[in-house]
Amino acid sequence: MKDTAAPSPEAIRVDELHKSFGAHHVLKGVSLRACEGDVVAIIGGSGSGKSTMLRCINFLETPSSGRISIGGEDVAMRPDGSPLNRKQIERLRQSLGMVFQSFNLWTHRTVLENLIEVPVHVLKTPKDEAIARARKLLARVGLAEKEGAYPAFMSGGQQQRAAIARALCMEPRAMLFDEPTSALDPELVGEVLQVIRGLADEGRTMVLVTHEMKFAREVASHVIYLHNGLIEEQGPPDQLFGAPKSERLKQFLKSVA
Amino acid sequence: MSGLELLAWEAPGWGAALAAGLLKSVLIALGAFSLGLLIGIGGAYGKLYGGPVTRDLLAVYTTIVRAVPELILILILYFAFTSSINNLLLAWGFERIQISGFVAGIAVLGVVQGAYATEVLRGAILSVPAGQIEAARAMGMPPLMLAWRVTFPQMLAAAIPGLANLWLIATKDTALLAVVGYAELTLVTRQAASTTKAFFTFFMAAGLLYLCISILSTLIFGRIEAWARRGQVRQEGR
Numbered sequence: 001m002k003d004t005a006a007p008s009p010e011a012i013r014v015d016e017l018h019k020s021f022g023a024h025h026v027l028k029g030v031s032l033r034a035c036e037g038d039v040v041a042i043i044g045g046s047g048s049g050k051s052t053m054l055r056c057i058n059f060l061e062t063p064s065s066g067r068i069s070i071g072g073e074d075v076a077m078r079p080d081g082s083p084l085n086r087k088q089i090e091r092l093r094q095s096l097g098m099v100f101q102s103f104n105l106w107t108h109r110t111v112l113e114n115l116i117e118v119p120v121h122v123l124k125t126p127k128d129e130a131i132a133r134a135r136k137l138l139a140r141v142g143l144a145e146k147e148g149a150y151p152a153f154m155s156g157g158q159q160q161r162a163a164i165a166r167a168l169c170m171e172p173r174a175m176l177f178d179e180p181t182s183a184l185d186p187e188l189v190g191e192v193l194q195v196i197r198g199l200a201d202e203g204r205t206m207v208l209v210t211h212e213m214k215f216a217r218e219v220a221s222h223v224i225y226l227h228n229g230l231i232e233e234q235g236p237p238d239q240l241f242g243a244p245k246s247e248r249l250k251q252f253l254k255s256v257a
Numbered sequence: 258m259s260g261l262e263l264l265a266w267e268a269p270g271w272g273a274a275l276a277a278g279l280l281k282s283v284l285i286a287l288g289a290f291s292l293g294l295l296i297g298i299g300g301a302y303g304k305l306y307g308g309p310v311t312r313d314l315l316a317v318y319t320t321i322v323r324a325v326p327e328l329i330l331i332l333i334l335y336f337a338f339t340s341s342i343n344n345l346l347l348a349w350g351f352e353r354i355q356i357s358g359f360v361a362g363i364a365v366l367g368v369v370q371g372a373y374a375t376e377v378l379r380g381a382i383l384s385v386p387a388g389q390i391e392a393a394r395a396m397g398m399p400p401l402m403l404a405w406r407v408t409f410p411q412m413l414a415a416a417i418p419g420l421a422n423l424w425l426i427a428t429k430d431t432a433l434l435a436v437v438g439y440a441e442l443t444l445v446t447r448q449a450a451s452t453t454k455a456f457f458t459f460f461m462a463a464g465l466l467y468l469c470i471s472i473l474s475t476l477i478f479g480r481i482e483a484w485a486r487r488g489q490v491r492q493e494g495r
Contacts, residue, residue: 058395086399093397104392107488108410118396121406150488170396 008036010072011174011205012057017066018081019052026052028229029066034174034222037203041216041237044226045252050209053226054178057207058096059089070095071173094123097167101179103159105151111138111162112147115169123170130169137165141195157188161195174205182211213256217241225249263455264462271449271459278445279466281359282431285441288363290427293370294420300375301382302404315375322372328433334365335437358439366430370423377419381412413485421478428470442466 012034019027026049034040042050055061057068063081067074070092076084083089105114115134119125125133138144141161151159160180167175180196181189193215200206200219210216216223217237224234225246233246244250266272300319303311322330339356347353385408393407435444446463450456 060391060395090397090399093395096395098392098395100388100392100395102388104388106389106392106407106411108485109488117406118393118398121402122396122398152488152490167396 010034011036011038011070012207013067013069014053014057015067017053017056017068018064019049019056019061020064026229027056027063030224030226030229030231032207032224034205034207036205038222039200039204039206039208039220041220041223042207042209042226043211043213043216043223043252044232045255047228048226049229050226051178054176054207054209057176058093058098059083060098094118094170095173097164097170097172097175099160099164099167099175099177099180101182103151103156103163103183105159105163105166107151110148110150111143111154114151114162115166117166119169133171134165134169137168138162140198141165142191155188156184157191160184160188160192164192164195164199168199174207175199177206177208177210179209179211211256213241213253225252227252263449263453263458271445271453274445274449275442275459275462275466278440278442279470281439282428282441282443283470285359285362285366285431285434286424286427289366289370289430290424292363292367293374293423293427296367296371297374297378300371301378304375304379305382319372319375322369323376327369327430328436330369331365331430331433332436334368335361335434338364358434358437361437362431362434362439362441366427366434369430370427373423373426374420377423378412378416381416381419382408384415385411410485414482414489417478417482417485421474421482424474424478425471428474429467 010033012032014030014032016029016031017027018025018029030049030053032040032042032053042053044050052061056063056066057070059068059075062083063077065079065081067077069075073092075092076088078084105111106117109117112131112134115137116125116127116130119130119133120127135144135147138147141164143158143162143165146154146158146162151162154162164175164180177196181192184192189212193212196206196208197215197219208216208220220237222234223237223240225232225240225248227248233240233244233249240249241253244253262270264270264272264275266276300315304315307315325333339361342356343353389407389411390403393403398407431441432443434441435447438444440448442463446459450459453459
């Protein structure tokens, strides 16, 4: 490969990542690279390690070995993979907006309070500025009238859209989605995917773990198929979904179709 | 003298003396409850996240304090507390001091409360869903802020009923300080009763005063609990 055109800067890079839970070797050397504006989708069966891989990027899981860099900055790790510098991890996490399968909105705070919590208290954004930004984001995800509501009184789809707005309110460099629609009733999946699609369209960098194959094919710029902790196949979505090479991926796509 | 005359505010009535005893009881209970809460927060975090030595020491503390009758603990702690402080002072070349019953009472009851509060708060912290904490970690919130802004308010709803119990126990345990000669409500009541021989009147009066504290406390804790449960879907009859 030639390095001719200036590539867009690297947002997330994972090299040779290993992760074991006790004797259970979940990730056996996986790598990932997302440049600014890339949408990387990670697919795979249950237990393939896709969520673990995503959660290692912001150190919600501690890798066993490997290298991770965010925005070109290497995460300082001890030989056992644990982070060397808590402050660095906290700073890098602030640049990664995480969206969870189970939303995880803070139940004791209203939707608006959820959105401004980290901007105001951690990032020290002036409160009125954070509120203005939060309202804009809520309008964008279609929840303008819900800013005073408590999460428990909203539908799953509404909660997940609020959770996406909460992550965006930190103005992150990249977004991480961990199966964002898996806990939703089928009729609520569409509204959440529509919001995520909007983010992809505006050129946001995203890493997305998903079971929605059609969606992955439409929004991703690069797809990684994980099997048993290894990357079985990866490439552009049309190639991966249209002409899979590996027998396992063919089987997998057939089983989820 | 009639019962009401005995309870009159001005001497020869005992009203003012009883009120002073009540005030001391409430202040000691407040102090002991607050101290117990501080010990409990430290103890709960130590038990959950501390190293093996911390955990063992805390286990010894909560086991012993909760196993031994409070009356005995108060006698032991009160005399041990005051004499060890004086021994320390003497060893450092200071004069022996008279430790006020008020301070000693708060310290002693606070240590007892702390053991129970440790367990109440430990359970409450465990009841906070992991996802609530994970969301804050994922956004880069530092640990102390996370404890204060996420874990603490989240566990409050689960902790309030247990803490309300502890507060009521604190108000009543102040009566045990009568055995070490501290003039709180129960001791004053006993003095009044034995001086006037109107046992029934005075002990009924004291009982009513304790009842008033407890009713008022229940109302206040009810308010706090309703506030702590904001944002939760009401689940009645479960």
